[in-house]
Amino acid sequence: MTVSALGALLALAAVGCSADDSAKLDGWAKNVCDSARDPIAQSRAALADTGNVKEGESPVDLQKRLSTDLATLAATNQQLADAVQKAGAPKVDDGAKVQQDAVNELKQVAQGYLDAQKKLEGLASNDQAKFADGLRSVGDQVQRLSGVSTSALAGLQSGDLGDAIKKQPGCKAGSADPGVPATDPSGSASASPGDGAAPSGSPAATGSAAPSGSPSPAKS
Numbered sequence: 001m002t003v004s005a006l007g008a009l010l011a012l013a014a015v016g017c018s019a020d021d022s023a024k025l026d027g028w029a030k031n032v033c034d035s036a037r038d039p040i041a042q043s044r045a046a047l048a049d050t051g052n053v054k055e056g057e058s059p060v061d062l063q064k065r066l067s068t069d070l071a072t073l074a075a076t077n078q079q080l081a082d083a084v085q086k087a088g089a090p091k092v093d094d095g096a097k098v099q100q101d102a103v104n105e106l107k108q109v110a111q112g113y114l115d116a117q118k119k120l121e122g123l124a125s126n127d128q129a130k131f132a133d134g135l136r137s138v139g140d141q142v143q144r145l146s147g148v149s150t151s152a153l154a155g156l157q158s159g160d161l162g163d164a165i166k167k168q169p170g171c172k173a174g175s176a177d178p179g180v181p182a183t184d185p186s187g188s189a190s191a192s193p194g195d196g197a198a199p200s201g202s203p204a205a206t207g208s209a210a211p212s213g214s215p216s217p218a219k220s
Contacts, residue, residue, distance in 0.1 A: 042072060
């Protein structure tokens, strides 16, 4: 998840266009990517933080931290959807459909993170076994949401619109797969929630530390 949802934005690259439309596409890409810069950075930080295992962190604190991360991911995906919507339809064949498909995918991913947040907040942290199982379930959900974007990254392989997007500094982070954690999950530590570490397979055992100070998420 580009950000995990950046894949939806970059799926636009699959649509070809004529050379005459190049300047218009560059302008469209600039509008989108300038607006996307901050959401992309915030989304990457939040996704990385879901894999940050903090020694001595209590289950309650872990639950609160991950809830904030998921809310941030939901908010930033919605912001990306808004950026694509406000940019208008790109000057390519079926541009309006291409735009709406991307917006719909981003909104679906945003809602998926809100659903994951709700599930996480409903976990009983005083029951270690159930809490661990619940974290794994949430982690699976987060990985599925990342997969939605990852599958769309194939659009980067061709298309003038994709070339226009890749020129923009605000979207250059999209050249890497935003849905894959920085650390191999198989190499993460495994521990009981009561020990203050996330169980293997949970959201907090699938990535690397992220910068602190992530902004408070805005409701969509």
